[in-house]
Amino acid sequence: MISEPSRHCTVELQALPSRIGQVRRIISAQLRYWHLDPLIDPAALGVTELLTNVHRHARPDKSCTVEIELLLERLTVSVHDHDPRLPIVRDAGASSTSGRGLALIAAVSESWGVRPRGGAGKVVWFTLPAPARCAPLPPHPVYGATTDGPFELCALTYLESGTPSVARSAVVG
Numbered sequence: 480m481i482s483e484p485s486r487h488c489t490v491e492l493q494a495l496p497s498r499i500g501q502v503r504r505i506i507s508a509q510l511r512y513w514h515l516d517p518l519i520d521p522a523a524l525g526v527t528e529l530l531t532n533v534h535r536h537a538r539p540d541k542s543c544t545v546e547i548e549l550l551l552e553r554l555t556v557s558v559h560d561h562d563p564r565l566p567i568v569r570d571a572g573a574s575s576t577s578g579r580g581l582a583l584i585a586a587v588s589e590s591w592g593v594r595p596r597g598g599a600g601k602v603v604w605f606t607l608p609a610p611a612r613c614a615p616l617p618p619h620p621v622y623g624a625t626t627d628g629p630f631e632l633c634a635l636t637y638l639e640s641g642t643p644s645v646a647r648s649a650v651v652g
Contacts, residue, residue, distance in 0.1 A: 486513055486549040494533035494541040494560070502545055503527055506556075513549060517610045521587040522547065522556055525605050528580035529558040532603070537562040549609060553589075557604035565593050565601060 488509045492498045503523045510519050526545060533543045543560040568581045584591050584605050591605035 488547045490545045492543065492545070494530045494537065494543050496534065499527055499530045499534070502530060506545070506547060509547060510554075515549070515554065515609060518554055518607050521607055522554065524587060525556055525584050525607075526558070528584055529556075529603050529605075532566060532580055533558060533560045533562075536564075536566070538564075552609045554607045554609055555604055556607070557602050559596070559600060559602045561600040563595060563598055563600055565595065566603060 488506075490502055490505055492502060503526060506526055507519045507523055510516065510522060530543070530545070534541055537543070537560045540561060543558055546555075546557045546559070548555050566581060568585075569579075581591070587607075588605035589608050591603075594602045594604070596602060
């Protein structure tokens with residue numbers, strides 16, 4: 480049996496508000512490159528929540544590493560920071576303006592958790608199931624003669640889910 484190698488991306492940063500948006504765009508672009516467009520929104524939401532927690536709570540510094548890895552049809556998103564204190568899931572009240580981040584991650588992900596890294600901090604992670612692979616269309620005999628070009632269409636995913644995929648674009652800046 481031949482297995483597909485894992486795909487891996489790592490970003491090191493200071494968890495500052497201006498950087499969180501940049502990392503969200505990097506993660507979105509990487510998932511688009513891997514043809515995992517359906518995972519962009521939940522992955523971007525989850526990484527935003529985890530980086531916001533680092534920004535608000537981590538000590539002694541805000542430096543962290545974001546990793547995404549696709550392995551065995553499962554995307555794992557993790558954030559490593561230097562604070563050994565483990566996060567606590569809070570029961571936020573209806574009028575609370577914070578405290579819902581981990582509950583939100585639990586709601587949009589397949590699984591999530593925390594791993595201590597000795598005295599060197601912790602890793603908070605979540606997983607998302609990868610969508611079924613899209614079957615590429617057979618090659619066209621002549622490209623450029625029409626607008627049909629060599630595009631990979633995901634007709635199988637459309638038929639199974641009943642909803643068309645949403646077109647996305649990246650904005651730099």
